[in-house]
Amino acid sequence: MSEDQNNLNHSTIPEFLTDILPPEERILKRPVAIIECFQEIPCNPCVDSCPQNAISIDEGINRIPQIDYDLCTGCTLCVPKCPGLAIFVVGVDKEDKTKGSVTIPYEFNDLPQIGEEVIGLNRQGKPVTPAVVKKVIVSKITDKTAVITLSLPSEFIHEVRFFKRQSSK
Template sequence: MHDGILYTGVPNEAELKNAPGIPAADRIKPGGTAFIECLQTIACNPCEANCPSGAISIGAQISNRPVLDTNKCVGCGTCVSKCPGLAITVIARKRDDATTVLSLPYEYFPLPSAGDTVAAVDREGRFVCDAKVLNVRPMSAHQSTSVVKIEFPEEYTFKVKSINTFHWRSNNG
């Protein structure tokens, strides 16, 4: 049986390991570090063009996969909303309370609100844990994708990739 992004739409471990935009676990900064899961060579460069700190480079060939310089990445999340492939998240570890903060692209409605509890899911959409919504930056004329920031237990740092809000518990009742 085949696996990987071309066959199932879900990257396998080898593809993720070889992605030049995914930093090593010890490179995650407290303020956040981008994780770029751009696994295919396609003509695309909004992440590079919009990175205010110059941390993302594509190179001369526009179909190169993005490379992340973790020394330059400030975890601002601009790249998250600019990536048309929804392939970028920002991960920050809060060592003081053993939680992870994840900023992720979100293009569904309705949007959750700060304080909501949502289902954090893996790359295949399977439930991993409950997560608390910390912030939502809705899309606007200058931002093509909404960005949702969630917090969840640190042990799930590399498992959680998105949220499922179909069964969320709103802080509004």
């Protein structure tokens, strides 16, 4: 295992993700989208949302999407386009590999502020780690879904999938 890999603790990868994750070397290069869509449903806006043509669905619309991690730039444009809120973008800081980021879709009206300290939650809604809001994107392109990027310890980039504001009960 390389030194870089040692710096990125993957002890928190859920088992169901292990087959779809990009190689660790790829994650360390630049942010990358992770598509957590495992149900074969008639849906494909993710495919059209990607300017790099990195997302594809083989053999009919009912198949689950695939992503070409080499083509993905981590731009986050696909994140708000998924009606299932199943697309996330994860990244690791090149200068300090203990620092990571997770970009998530957010459909609530109470948008957090950049720099706000929040609590990163896992897929079950349980608190995992403190996090800081790094970026908030709301635009015509994102419709009613905002795109929020959190800064957090890199060991949690595959675990945190939502957040709780400190002010919320």
